[in-house]
Amino acid sequence: MLAGTLAYMAPEQAGRGESAVDLRADLYALGVTFYQMLTGALPLEASEPVAWVHSHLAREPVVLTERNAGIPAVLSAMVMRLLAKAPEERYPSAAALAAELRRCLATWQARSSLDALPDGARADLSGFASPAWLYGRARALDELRRLHREATEQRGPAPAASYVLVTGCAGSGKSALAEAFCRSLEAAGGVVARAKAQQHQRGMPLAAVAEICADLARQASGSPSARQQGWAAAMAAAIGDDAEMFIALAPAFEAWLPHRPRAGDANTGQAKTRFLQAFCRLLGVFGSVAPPLVLVLDDLQWTDRESLEVFRALRQAPLQQPLLVIGTCRTDAVEGGALAEWLAALRQHGALRGEMAMTPLDAPALTALVADTLRCGGARAQAIAQLAGRKTGGNPLFFLQYLRVLHRSDLLRVGAADTRRDPRDAPPGPWTPRSPRWTCWAC
Ligand SMILES: Nc1ncnc2c1ncn2[C@@H]1O[C@H](COP(=O)(O)OP(=O)(O)OP(=O)(O)O)[C@@H](O)[C@H]1O
Ligand SMILES: [Mg+2]
Structure with a gap:
């Protein structure tokens, strides 16, 4: 979309x-x-x-x-x-x-003129920009690359789907890790389809599958025309007979699939099998560009049950190329419920090839993040990283928000070799975005 x-x-x-x-x-x-x-x-x-x-x-x-x-x-x-x-x-x-x-x-x-701003009158344009890359996740990225290679080189009678799970608490960097990996893959010509589940969509059957379909249709639309022509024909050949099911899930397919002889509901009886087969063929169209096609299922804890079923079924489905499914999920959601069953089934069949926990960022990573974000050097960056790391437990989301609060409160300057006031004056104790302390201290 x-x-x-x-x-x-x-x-x-x-x-x-x-x-x-x-x-x-x-x-x-x-x-x-x-x-x-x-x-x-x-x-x-x-x-x-x-x-x-x-x-x-x-x-x-x-x-x-x-x-x-x-x-x-x-x-x-x-x-x-x-x-x-x-x-x-x-x-x-x-x-x-x-x-x-x-x-x-x-x-x-x-x-009464604006030909040029006088010397020194130019505003300080330094602001607090989000970090442009990930800190402290080199090993996690290497592991994803290894699993991707493994999926590419897999041997066996038929192409299979491999699954990777990234867990961690809110703000630990699960989505950021998956995204950084996928960006590098896309830059090298790979194809990634993403679905980000929303809490309110949990009860919407096939919401995540629909999002994957919509993302694929969007990518086809955004591709240069030669490639587009090829995909249009390939998509029509792959799912033309089942077009109605896919158009119902992702209206963007209408532009690609002119023939719609058969109607069907992807979520009932026989249609499920039929849909799964057609879905595999659709994935095959995109997977053929640079296999394996990667599916990112962000926030599995909110993914609807019917989509989980489809994604699990891909393990045994007639895939045309190998597939790598990267799921992210909050740690506390992994125990009990539909998701736990889903993971247990994948583990049991050896399809869950990797499980990665997003632990807090370590001191060197936090220091590098501070040094780059605030554009300050060595000792100062270390002191700020130490303080903010202690307050936030090294959680990247909280850490960045904490720095933003300091910056907004005029306690830190971007691009300055120094802080204005010493943030170590902050009251003791952990900090979270909801902590009442920061309000008092920031004023
Ligand atoms: N290693 C990192 N280096 C720099 N920034 C990071 C890092 N990890 C995460 N961030 C930043 O921290 C914020 C939170 O990360 P992210 O959204 O990936 O968390 P999450 O684990 O997916 O959280 P949620 O469970 O809420 O989905 C984002 O702004 C992200 O860019
Ligand atoms: Mg996330």
Whole structure:
């Protein structure tokens, strides 16, 4: 599924980019809005979804001053910066943008012109950007690579599905690990389909399977046209007779599957077997690009029962190529219930090839994260990492949130060799985002 409104969609939302989607996607959308306000036109134009995706990923907008010479160059440059393809080239935060705009306003009020900002008047654009890569997970990534290789080289009478489970508490970095691995795989030409279960979808039959299908349809739509042509024909050949089932799950298939002779409900009786066979053929289309195809099932604890059944059934299904299924799951959800049974069955048949626990980040990883995020050096980074690590138990989510709180409270500066006040003044005790302590201390 495409996330966002086509004309305002950031490149990282539009396709298989290297970057995660974060607040900087909103800054891109804001850039499109500013562009429209200043020039009366959208920065990029396209007539259909595929063309929009291509535009955001590959085409450069005309610089604002070229459309309208009356627009101050400073303002034009700011909007173009918002429209940068790479998130790290945009403003790091809305606050950094607001600070720059305030400088512009002050300059305008003082001089009635905005040709250039005076020396030293440029806002401090350093903001608190999310880390661009993972710290302290080299071994976990190596292990995923090894399991992927193993799946590629598997021997046996027929291609099989291998499963890997990544467990850990909330915020321990399960999704981030799976995503980092999949990004590197995609960069090397591999194909990954993702489903992220939501708590409220737990009772929705086949919600996760539908998401995998929708992701595959989206990727087919976002691919260059030659490949698209090939996939359209291959998909029609693979699931054309069962098109109705797939269109019901993922309406995006309608564009790919013109023939729909037979209707069916993927979740009843005989149709289940039929659906599973067709699903395998569909996976085969994408798996043939660079086997094994990787399925990511994020937050298995919320995945609906019917999808779990389909994903488990893939173990014995007539696959055309090997398949690697990476599931992430909160540790406390692994015991009892449908998921526990699911895992037990996979373990029993030796299909669960790897189980990885996301433990807290260690001191060197936290120090490196602090050094890069706050752009500060050795001893200072170590001291901050020690304090924040103690407060948050090395949980990456809490750790980053804690740093953000310090930053927002003006206790830490990005890009400064020093902190403003010493964060070691913080009251003792562990910290969680819900802890009442930080509020008192931050004021
Ligand atoms: N090793 C790491 N280095 C840097 N940042 C990390 C690392 N691991 C996780 N993060 C960051 O911490 C945050 C939480 O990670 P993530 O969402 O992967 O946690 P999770 O275990 O999937 O949590 P949940 O159970 O809620 O789904 C994200 O912003 C992620 O980018
Ligand atoms: Mg997660």
